[in-house]
Amino acid sequence: MTSYIVTTLVTSTSNFSHPTPGPLYARIRDELRTMIVNGTYQPHQRLPSESDLIKRYGVSRITVRQALGELEKEGLLFKIAGKGMFVSKPKPFQDLARLQGFAEAMSRQGYEVYNRVVGLDFAAGNGTADSDEPRQRLDLAEPERIAELKRVRYLNREPVSYDVSYMSATLGERLAKEDxxxxxxxxxxxxxxxxALGFADLAIDAILADSEIAELLQIAKGTPILRVERLTHSRDGQPLTFEYLYCRADNFQFRLRIAR
Structure with a gap:
């Protein structure tokens, strides 16, 4: 028989002792989200019942359900009929509002990160249709060589993305000596x-994994994945790297906060 952990209510810890502006459901949602993210509620742990939350916050059932519904849409909660709401196993995520490397973002969340270098090439593709867009986006003249770096990014020993990065051959040769x-x-x-890094231009679309990408990401051929096209500039506006990031959608996500 599966056992479920029921959390004891501690009303003295509620942020509602210090009310903040905003709709009631949003304040409940934000407090519960914080408790999920900081580990107060663990993955697969049962959340307090609707009745308990109503008593805790002194609000209506509709308000509680709206808060829980928003968290369910975010993927932080899942419902089991007759049992209640439970905390989902969180997906690792990267905030697209900040220009940062994958390992930089994931290490801050406590994940183990490893990059498997698939290839670093300074000749193949140069002068072909495959290198036309990277060369143009990097503003490299035709005689100048272009470096192509291919890596599979692993998170807790599971592949999450296949990154193909282009840059000048001079920069690629320096990177070849690094870890x-x-x-x-x-x-x-x-x-x-x-x-000094300045900014990046991003474009995101969805594609079906071909046989090469599927093998590298350990998914079935034809699986939908996210493709991120990223052109990164230095602080003075010079293009540094142009990349295609092929990301699994089942074990990783991107997040972005947009203000009106």
Whole structure:
């Protein structure tokens, strides 16, 4: 028989002792979300019942259900008929509102990160249709070589993305001497090369994984994945890297807060 953990209510810890502006359901939602993220409620732990939450916050059932419904839409909760609401196993995420490397973002969340270098090429693709867009986006003249770096990014030993990065051959040759399996090149740029990062242009779409990508990401061919196209500039506006990031959607997500 499956056992469920029922959380004891402690009303003295509620943020509602210090009311904040905003709809009641949003305040309940935000407090519960914080308790899920900080580990007060663990994955697969049962949340207090609707009746308990009504007593705790002194609100209506509709208000509680609206708060829980929003968290369910976010993927933080899941419902078991007749049992109640339970905390989902959280997906690792990267905030697209900040320009940061994958390992930089994931390490802050306590995840183990590893990069498997699939290839670093300075010749293949140059002068072909495959290199036309990267060359144009990086503003590289035709005689100048272009470097192509391919990596599979692992999170807790599970592949989450396949990254194909283009840059000038000069920059690629410097990176070839670095610890690429263990470090993000964003941090290498800033901390070792003194290149200040400025901004990145992003485009995101969904595609079906071909046989090569499917094998690298350990998914079935034809599985829907996210493709992120990213052009990163230095602080003075010079293009540094142009990338295609092919990301699994089942074990990773991107987040972005947009203000009106």
């Amino acid at each position: 690429l399996p263990g470090r993000d090149f964003f941090l290498i740029f800033e901390n070792q090369y003194g290149i």
